[in-house]
Amino acid sequence: MNIQELSREEQVDQLYDRIHALLDQGETRKAQIVLQALLPADQAEIFADLPDDEQWQVLEGLPVEGTADILEKLADEEVAEIAQQLTPEQLADILDEMEPDEAADLLGDLPSEEAREILTLMDTCDEISPLLLHPDETAGGLMTSEYLALGQHIWAERALEAIRQWDSEHEYFYYFVVDGGGKLLGIVSLLQLIKANPRDEVAAFMARSFVSAPVEADQEECAHLMSHYDLTALPVVDAEERLVGVITIDDIVDVLEDEATEDIQRLGGAAPLEKPYLLTSTWEVTRSRVGWLLLLFVSEMFTTNVLQHFEGTLQKMVVLSFFIPLLVGTGGNAGSQTTATIIRALGVGEIEKKDMLRVLWHEMRVGLLMGVCIATVGFLRAWLFRSGDVSLGLTIGLAIGAIVLWSTSIGSLLPLFASLAGADPALVSGPLMSTLVDATGLFIYLTVAQWILGV
């Protein structure tokens, strides 16, 4: 079956309908056969959409390998829900068939009492236990303990024989050469092994120049290492440079997507959601946002004081208040344009902290250019608004130009300051930016107004 992207979604939908219908007619066996003929990712997608009772119908009598394949691809929360309904013995059997890193993640999500009980029932207990020691978002939490370590003096043909015998859950194409103490010395690929002279020792042709990650490294660092060096497998080592695990590229692709999601949600001014959108409750979504919204609301209250300070001016010329949303809004927009650019450039490593002055200078020139453009339009708008009131036009034009220049400069500095302080630059989100430039923008506006209009 060759699945073309353009029709993939429809194909999966059709298969869902077919499996759903079979289950409905009590043809469980047939439904299982149809499902198991699919690629694991599609199996999981269809399974997740089935009603709860039909999910159980499918799982009953499915071989443990089949169940393991499906659970590996489901979202963590869905797996947890299913795990609760299984006996510890059933769960242990299924976990034995899963990739060690996935199994460890699942165990980590269970209450620790329960996880310990299940672990003792598992055949792969020794393989999984070390993985449970590391926080989820580190190299240690991401790595699998399923890898093949070779001695440095082993012949190529012997290494190939070992690979033929190795009954791994997944296909691996890189193997790791270690010394007697387990210290990582080099990496060989399957291609190197089949091209090598059968009696050559692996140490003779292994890659000695390689990249590894310390077990406590942040997952984002690992992702950048693998992306920077175009790696498909990244060895993880302890403080003594002993090999303890391997991170594979499929995990990193997920990390990159998750990190981008977090950045985007933070930029929007909300805490990142821990799970897929439709699985979050109203209360969870609210909790992820209301804190920030309140914080911004309270800090934005300062604008009320700024305006009160200019009460006399506003009283005399109420027309000035008509332009308040336009001016503060545009300042906020200019600031968040800049912030988004800088945060992303920091995130992918295009700029570093040391580039701060260069970035500021760059943004100030951009701000000046944009300020002049917007000031011209602003002048025309205000001038036409009160049929030919030149001084109102000048006030609005000058104020908006200054606000754009100011917001652009502040917008470039804030993420860099956050980064210097060791905070996530994405925390300096668009909304936070807007709030900060609003109060200062109003001050600029009404000071310019007092000066030009003399009110």
Place this chain on the structure above:
Amino acid sequence: MNIQELSREEQVDQLYDRIHALLDQGETRKAQIVLQALLPADQAEIFADLPDDEQWQVLEGLPVEGTADILEKLADEEVAEIAQQLTPEQLADILDEMEPDEAADLLGDLPSEEAREILTLMDTCDEISPLLLHPDETAGGLMTSEYLALGQHIWAERALEAIRQWDSEHEYFYYFVVDGGGKLLGIVSLLQLIKANPRDEVAAFMARSFVSAPVEADQEECAHLMSHYDLTALPVVDAEERLVGVITIDDIVDVLEDEATEDIQRLGGAAPLEKPYLLTSTWEVTRSRVGWLLLLFVSEMFTTNVLQHFEGTLQKMVVLSFFIPLLVGTGGNAGSQTTATIIRALGVGEIEKKDMLRVLWHEMRVGLLMGVCIATVGFLRAWLFRSGDVSLGLTIGLAIGAIVLWSTSIGSLLPLFASLAGADPALVSGPLMSTLVDATGLFIYLTVAQWILGV
């Protein structure tokens, strides 16, 4: 040399200093040796930071393979700059040593006259030419023509022999089985080949269930396919299902990063930048932002009219104008929180268009909860602001609650509408969102004020 992440940046900086010093002392040969001992990604990083004249010093006398390795890893603009200084013959030799997809990208960036001349000078002309036919951001533009196609009746041992003889630029672990007409039938991995009985035909054990992409598929679709199915190689086929190329995972990692960058820049309300931040000129950055900023400025002008409509009310109670930035700012914040969440959930496929009503209902409940929280704080703020003015407190509280509910609902619908209309939901950026809810928010606010305060 084992590069630990924690010290990687420092190590690269140190090596830069050393190479820079060697070049300065005229020790070009030594500098080249130090540089070439590094991993290609590090070579390129150091090379890119060298002053122009030292870059030329390094390139002179470097073997073409070495130059090709460095150019492959540089940003497109840096490569173009260097390419301009080389003779067509030199460039052709270097391109011959590059991965075909990278070489095609570089040729695509040159003026077409020049590209055609260089192409005729290249040994790999036949391999590269077909790649030039496809737009950069499609499967065809991303794929490499360097792959190994096997006949279905070939024995495993013969296939292994072919792989041993194949002099590919890079290591590939998956091979493609085709029929006499070139139609893709299945995929075999190197691991399957060495585990198979030497005299088995590949058709007997190849994976017949596989995923492929049509040559015109968008690069983002390809990225999602590879991420969804955990693939490291994705075959690309033409309309007759004939194999025409292969996309490798390293290209997809770059695509994922680029797409996230685009989303983030759009969310910030700017057009995506085409190149790394520090390489863009003031004018290019301005151009990417000023259009949006002006558009938003003009649409935000509508707020002036809304306020003018309520001129009498504002004239009588100037205190109402003090709360304008607070109310419109909070409405904008609530809207962009929602928009960011929805855009990302759409982007990674967590929600689809058909979920629109479910999403709206979800967000309305969230908006109601948050509205009540913010309304309480808003009431207190206004009540305390004018020592115990209950009706002002009620006005602000009620208005801000309604604005939050309204902004959250609109914020969830806009990206979904954009997606329904076939537009990029990220275009419905935070700033655009704010602008839309500002005018409506003011209308809500001052209507509530008229109603409660009777002004």
